[in-house]
Amino acid sequence: MxxxxxxxxxxxxxxxxxxxxxxxxxxxxxxxxxxxxxxxxxxxxxxxxxxxxxxxxxxxxxxxxxxxxxxxxxxxxxxxxxxxxxxxxxxxxxxxxxxxxxxxxxxxxxxxxxxxxxxxxxxxxxCGTASGRPFLQEGGGFVNTVKSYYKAKPIEIPERVLVFAQKKDKYVTRLFLSNGKVHHINSTLKDIQSQCTLGVFKAHKSFLVNIKYIEYVVASTQVSGNYDIHLVKNHYGLAIPLSKKMYPNFVRAKEFSNTLMSRILLDGIAH
Missing domain, CATH: 3.40.50.2300 (Response regulator)
Structure with a gap:
């Protein structure tokens, strides 16, 4: 694939x-x-x-x-x-x-x-690019972006600054960014994931997580068989649930994070 x-x-x-x-x-x-x-x-x-x-x-x-x-x-x-x-x-x-x-x-x-x-x-x-996706060029590198809107206002977020996304309700998702800002958008988690690389994966029915911001994963003390994701620099001071069913998504994202293409798309390095 x-x-x-x-x-x-x-x-x-x-x-x-x-x-x-x-x-x-x-x-x-x-x-x-x-x-x-x-x-x-x-x-x-x-x-x-x-x-x-x-x-x-x-x-x-x-x-x-x-x-x-x-x-x-x-x-x-x-x-x-x-x-x-x-x-x-x-x-x-x-x-x-x-x-x-x-x-x-x-x-x-x-x-x-x-x-x-x-x-x-x-x-x-x-299709125009190796991955078939439109990219923005920034500082000589390629940057994948998430595009949406909120209350009819267009919003565009580089994937590399997205720490995680949380479903708020049926019509609103919150994007938590590396600079501490939180954006509300009118897109589902499925919509967001469809625009992202494999580095952004579904960890739970209510969460997407960017692999580059994960520091470690440990067994959950609350739910047997599940896990807790802890973010680098303790971003937003919370552990994100990783369900047993979604664990293979984490494995694929981790494998992807070791590839050169992930560095180009997630970090925006010169190519």
């Missing part, structure tokens, strides 16, 4: 088709991660604004706003995912006649698994 997952959005009116595509991706493409599936053009624009996926599987037939119009709006807002166009036989000429979106590939509905895999391979090959 690649170290990073390419984020995918599926846009199709047909729920069964969306679910079938997602199942195919989960079973055949471990380097891909479906962050959202939508049925309307307006929702596609919202999701691309919020998550900036690397790949969009786009059916020309969508609710409220057709797929091509929605895709053009996504591009007008400064986003540039790789597009896989999808249409039935009736609408395929419309899709093939559009050159503005520069599709990575086309699919005719009903599709077959081998053809979908080929299209996904074409899109992955065209």
């Amino acid at each position: 690649d170290q990073y997952k390419y984020r995918v959005v599926i846009a199709d009116m047909n729920r069964e088709n969306r679910e079938a595509i997602e199942r195919h991706i989960k079973s055949r493409h471990p380097d891909l991660y479906v962050i959202r599936s939508v049925s309307s053009g307006n929702r596609l624009v919202e999701v691309c604004d919020r998550h900036q996926p690397e790949i969009v599987i786009l059916n020309v037939k969508l609710k409220a706003k057709d797929g091509l119009s929605a895709a053009k709006e996504v591009i007008s807002r400064g986003h540039s995912p790789e597009w896989i166009g999808m249409a039935d036989q009736e609408h395929l000429p419309v899709l093939l006649g559009n050159h503005e979106l520069k599709f990575a590939d086309y699919l005719m509905v009903p599709w077959i698994g081998e053809r979908l895999s080929k299209s996904l391979g074409e899109a992955v090959a065209r």
